[in-house]
Amino acid sequence: MTTCPSSPRRSFTRAAYRCQCLERTLQDETFPVKVVAFDFDETLTLITYLIEDGDSEEVQKQIVKTNFQTPWVKGSRIEHLQSMLKALAISKSGKRRALAVLTKNYAGAKAVHNLLHVSGLASCFDAIWALPTGGLYRCKDEWHEMCTPNVCHKADLLALVAESPHEFFPQLGSDAFEDMGPLKMEGIVLVDDQRANFQSPSGNQVLRFCKVARYDGYYRNLGYVKNMGGIGAHCFEDYETLKMFVEEPSTYKETLHLHCVERHFERSSEQHPVELIIFDFDETLTLATFMPSDPTFEEISWDLPSLEGSDWTAEDLLTYNFESPFCSGSRLQALKAMLEDLSKRYVLAILSRNDRGAVAVLNLLRLAQLADFFAAIWTMPFRQQVSCGAWKADAAWHVFEAPLLEVPDEKTEILYHIVENSGKWFPQMEDSGQSSGNLGEDGPLFWTDLFHRNIFTTFG
Ligand SMILES: [Mg+2]
Structure with a gap:
């Protein structure tokens, strides 16, 4: 057999x-x-x-x-x-x-x-x-x-x-x-x-x-x-x-283009620039998400040789997750170019509802050579056995406990929390001495605005 x-x-x-x-x-x-x-x-x-x-x-x-x-x-x-x-x-x-x-x-x-x-x-x-x-x-x-x-x-x-x-x-x-x-x-x-x-x-x-x-x-x-x-x-x-x-x-035309919207909000006319872009992972960065079932994929020490003998090759993982059969050229290369460009001007992060946790997402991004463009990865809901946060300092990634338990399990709620407690979501800020707890310098009012306009998220 x-x-x-x-x-x-x-x-x-x-x-x-x-x-x-x-x-x-x-x-x-x-x-x-x-x-x-x-x-x-x-x-x-x-x-x-x-x-x-x-x-x-x-x-x-x-x-x-x-x-x-x-x-x-x-x-x-x-x-x-x-x-x-x-x-x-x-x-x-x-x-x-x-x-x-x-x-x-x-x-x-x-x-x-x-x-x-x-x-x-x-x-x-x-x-x-x-x-x-x-x-x-x-x-x-x-x-x-x-x-x-x-x-x-x-x-x-x-x-x-x-x-x-x-x-x-x-x-x-x-x-x-x-x-x-x-x-x-x-x-x-x-x-x-x-x-x-x-x-x-x-x-x-x-x-x-x-x-x-x-x-x-x-x-x-x-x-x-x-x-x-x-x-x-x-x-x-x-x-x-x-x-x-x-x-x-x-307004619901059959189209395969993405759709960007700015809602109206108080002071929207002041046009504060975007600082932080938060991406969903599943079906936003990936077309559909496939990961090796091996539990070590959820560990930060995971490396390419671990795929040996598994049901996946690195090439298949990249193809199934990131490449599109519907467009000519490599979607992964185009994605890389876009993220590289964005990362020069903005802070990029990932907020994903993914049971495998932040490190599994990180490992897939590493494999695709996309991880370097992001400053932090958070996954929800909170899970005891799985790390739900990872952050990057000088190209090295660390796991940490993202403050998921302080906030309802909803992306919008989490965005509000990030605005008000940036340091808890980006441990590198505390490291670099920006211990005020927020990314910006303009004080709380600025952050209210930042939620409305300056954080641009794509949800799956
Ligand atoms: Mg029916």
């Missing part, structure tokens, strides 16, 4: 938990969103268990919790969904939007309605369309059956909705629902956890869409569950992201 070489294992990803809203290149960017359609399974639910005839009230309650409530974000997810849906139903200019559920759940529209009803979400929607055929629409508090064309792909059905919205929302134009006027494909947003639903083999495309994240995890008493979903299940920001997207979809 031969042993298969183990496949590269990504060590961490956070970006993977967020929903992603995109607008494709389209003709009429100014056309407003008039319909928002939600997939049901793993988009509204985290995982779907339907209510069956004869289920007791207690069982129904458990099913609702399993379907909709998340153990990963504080508060009631059902309440978050209700308030998001309420906000989506009325545009900023006061126009009513139609909200629909578009599902391929084999149990059909009635079963989906039943679950939504018991969860207190049904009244947030105007219609439920189940593929390949069947649907319900709501007129005030009453739900009525309707016929929908026999269509197998969501993008094909939405193309028909765009052509004749009245067929899919028969209540349009009644006192229950003012007519929405002409509709186009541009006017429909589909929220779904499966990318394939955004484009039909027929050529029909959903032009504005929100892709809900999928993930695997240990869930309640169900053990390890694969391919779970649910908007907002891991990231509270999902609700706000979708609301902003539906209001102004053209």
Whole structure:
């Protein structure tokens, strides 16, 4: 028997938990969103268990919790969904939007309605369309059956909705629902956890869409569950992201460029220069992060010969982590040139949510010959057995205990803390006698500004 070489294992990803809203290149960017359609399974639910005839009230309650409530974000997810849906139903200019559920759940529209009803979400929607055929629409508090064309792909059905919205929302134009006027494909947003639903083999495309994240995890008493979903299940920001997207979809152009923003803040007009640039590591400096599983990779004494006999060569590590198959030339060389240039004028540091710790990040950067450009590396959350801080003095790296326990486990909170306690995050400052505790010289006010503008971070 031969042993298969183990496949590269990504060590961490956070970006993977967020929903992603995109607008494709389209003709009429100014056309407003008039319909928002939600997939049901793993988009509204985290995982779907339907209510069956004869289920007791207690069982129904458990099913609702399993379907909709998340153990990963504080508060009631059902309440978050209700308030998001309420906000989506009325545009900023006061126009009513139609909200629909578009599902391929084999149990059909009635079963989906039943679950939504018991969860207190049904009244947030105007219609439920189940593929390949069947649907319900709501007129005030009453739900009525309707016929929908026999269509197998969501993008094909939405193309028909765009052509004749009245067929899919028969209540349009009644006192229950003012007519929405002409509709186009541009006017429909589909929220779904499966990318394939955004484009039909027929050529029909959903032009504005929100892709809900999928993930695997240990869930309640169900053990390890694969391919779970649910908007907002891991990231509270999902609700706000979708609301902003539906209001102004053209600010979410499908593009692979990075996007830099300065928020407005008091004294922003004074234009203090940037001093410190903090990079995320996973999926920001790397495309995806792969590290040797060998625990010595987390030690500062780790060196190249340790890779001998492991599942990685140095070349593979560099290729998988840093090189892009999508651009010509070496991404690593370009990254190096950029960091070298930036490091001449600014202090560079890394703040990363990475379980392997600061030294593992450092070792990967050393291997890529990028470590020299940084002054400090911090990883979160705090872990007892793993060093969460490393700093550089005269080209030598030292581990230290970054003050992670003094601050909530959130990047923004940490940035505030860095502004106010720079010396605790950059031990080299204390070393060089700048023991005032801050990097700058202009006093606390300057540092407030520094947080708003002068620290430029890229989060994954
Ligand atoms: Mg789904």
